[in-house]
Amino acid sequence: MKLARDFYDRDTETVARELLGMHLVRRGTGAERRGRIVEVEAYVGAHDLASHSSKGVTARTRVMYGPPGHAYVYLIYGIHHCLNVVTEPEGHGAAVLLRALEPLSGIAGNTRGPGLLCRAMGIDRSFDGLDLSGDLLFIEDPGGRDAPEIVAAPRIGVDYAGEWAQRPLRFYLRDNAWVSRRDRSNRGRG
DNA sequence: TGCCGGATCCTG
């Protein structure tokens, strides 16, 4: 069933881990597009120097600081879109970046990587601020699954963030073929 | 108002 707002209104690392294995569902454009979330990153709040919210409340981060259970979508390098889901109570400035999907149905193209994920799911900046309790874009718990084996690793592309760059806030399903990058070292399981 | 650089991806 569709995840309710209280799922998102919790500790960001917990939400990130629990999102692994959930289904991201996109409707409103022909056949339903559905993929299994296999890789995420947690951006835990304004004190997290890798997070856009560390700049404070601005036009761009307004949605991140808004209520949980909404989409935060931004444009990166002028080309690609990235999809996040806002977590924790309003005013906290935290979100989980969805980095890769295992295609399940209705998906054409690559879903390994946040930009490719958005392209395959038909998500752009018009989705910024969208309420995930609606029918256009939401996350569903497929139920009936065992607890997945999760690997924790440093986040990708945040080397500018000092010690926060090293924090193991990237999570993915161990041995899943759809994860965007393979680690050389399998550190930080958990 | 101008400039710098990025939570990426593709090609060479």
Add this chain to the structure above:
DNA sequence: AGGATCCGGCAA
């Protein structure tokens, strides 16, 4: 290894 290509954030 480097280019694409837009816009947010900050300095002036």
